[in-house]
Amino acid sequence: MATTTTTVPGAGPVAGSRSFLSRLREGDEIARMITFLFAASVVLVTVLLVFELWQGSALARHKFGFNFFLTSVWDPIFEQFGALPFIYGTLVTAAVSLLIAVPLGIGAAIFLAELAPARVSDTLEFFIDLLAAVPSVIYGVLGIFIVVPLMRQYVQPALKHSFGFLPLFQGPVYGIGFLTAGIVLAIMVIPYIISVSREVLLSVPREQREAALSLGATRWESTWKVVVPFARAGIFGSIFLALARALGETMAVTMVIGNTPKISASLLSPGYSIAAVIANEFTEATGELHTQSLIELGLVLFLLTFILNGLARLLIVATSQRGSGMGHV
């Protein structure tokens, strides 16, 4: 993601040396303008989005101010709205999902790119792409009918039994909740991580591997110490793609998280996420303040994504400066 650069070295001066008219005639200028418009539309859509969210939430912003982020009562009848439980739920479920999906996803990608025979790798890639294309409501249904009963009957009682002394695994066992939502999200984002990471690993130049092997490294050493670090930026990219999906996922989360706006240290307890509450309440929100508070939640989700993406970029920059020649991957 972060590694692709759009400028082609040398194209600039050559283009500049011809007259505007001749470039227009040859189609270069038209192509440039059209593609520029397409690129600009992305920025335009983002700006419009923020503008609309900002405008649409004016009433709620003035009424609650900064307290919107700090209070945890969500009461449509008495018109008290606080975003904290939703922010908490969004971050916790995304974190749980990445904790599960990152090691699994990257491990699988390394196997497929480096160790598996090409035929196995391509066949599995087909299935992974298939998984990535499954609509999220399907994952939600699988969550309700398969993951939730498994969690209630086996996983959660076991966790409570073994780790019940930790606040993370206390309270009644419902089957739904933060942990279940995180697991379903993990299942959903793993294909993204595998698919993108595999491509990135496959694109690492052969010379890198050969050089490592010729220095006496084992196959695994060359993979782990040379190929993976070389592809690090791209792998991070796949993780951020997964994070973005996890933060914004709506249907599957709302079906298994319990939809209860409460902050609780236990991963077994029910919670709520920003995207889920917007989807749940927007259509039937009759009060103006209720609607506007939901729009403000949209703004909060946008900010959250923005901040996390910014942090992610910083992380890439920080690691690539220390790293071994990966700035130009």
Next chain:
Amino acid sequence: MRRIAGLSLVVLAVAGVLWADSTLSINGAGATFPYPMYSKWFDEYHKKNANIAINYQSIGSGGGIKQVTEGTVDFGATDGPMNDEQLKAYQDKHGFGILHFPTVLGADVPAYNIPGVTAELNFTQDAIAGIFLGKITKWNDPAIADPNKGVALPSNDIVVVHRSEGSGTTYIWTDYLSKVSDEWKTKVGKGASVNWPVGLGAKGNEAVAGTIKNTPNAFGYVELIYAIQNNMPYGRVRNSAGAFIKADLASVTAAAAGAAKNMPDDFRVSITDAPGKTAFPIASFTWLLIPQKFSDPAKRDAIKGFVKWMLADGQNYTEALSYAKLPKEVVAKETKALNNIQ
């Protein structure tokens, strides 16, 4: 390829012009609960009147009220009546009012999953309110056990399940709770979404039913239609006359008949906790929202024609889809009220 595309565009354009010429299309939006009924009605009405096509988007009651107020649709539909503030907003924007027309009736039933209990349980008003307020937490609490003598209720904790998304079903349920419990009224109130004191939220009737079925000791509410169509077991509820009533189409219509005597002229009436010995207490009308004035007389006549048909022949389609019919008194009153649309 390009020629085919061009040709089909021309065909589409011509068809569009012809279509627009011959058919009057009317747009409505709102409540999801009566959607199966409405789409059946609009379909049947179109068969009888080929020149009128009514399109309905089931975007939710809140959305229906908003869109009809904005004037983007010709009529709206809602599960909870518009409040005074919303009516005033409509009046201020358009210079004339908007009318409520009840179409069919719906009800909520209490469903549960108690391991080892197959009996049809009786629930008092206090039991239901207590469970949803989080004050009654065990199945063998005397408030639940007393009206169910002979049923061995366990001492397990009750898991409350409610709808997570804003819905007419929730509106009916919380409207009922507000009537039978002062504490509910002051602490929580009624609405399409509320700040639930306890419980898990599940999205849609299906998910509420699924969660109840999958969670031992669960208690929640689903629409009557949903419970009937899926053969879900559900309990009886004590009504204001003191009788434990099982919800069915007859007991729901009875609730409406009990309320019909005091039906206000604008039809904005809540029939939860209705009087009448056989009335099921957790029921409600669902309404069409029709502006009082139309600038296009053809549209006005078409909508009036539809409502007239819906009140007469249309009511015969309701029970096949498990909706309860309007009582005769209400039909007569609505037919009269149609004259207020100009």
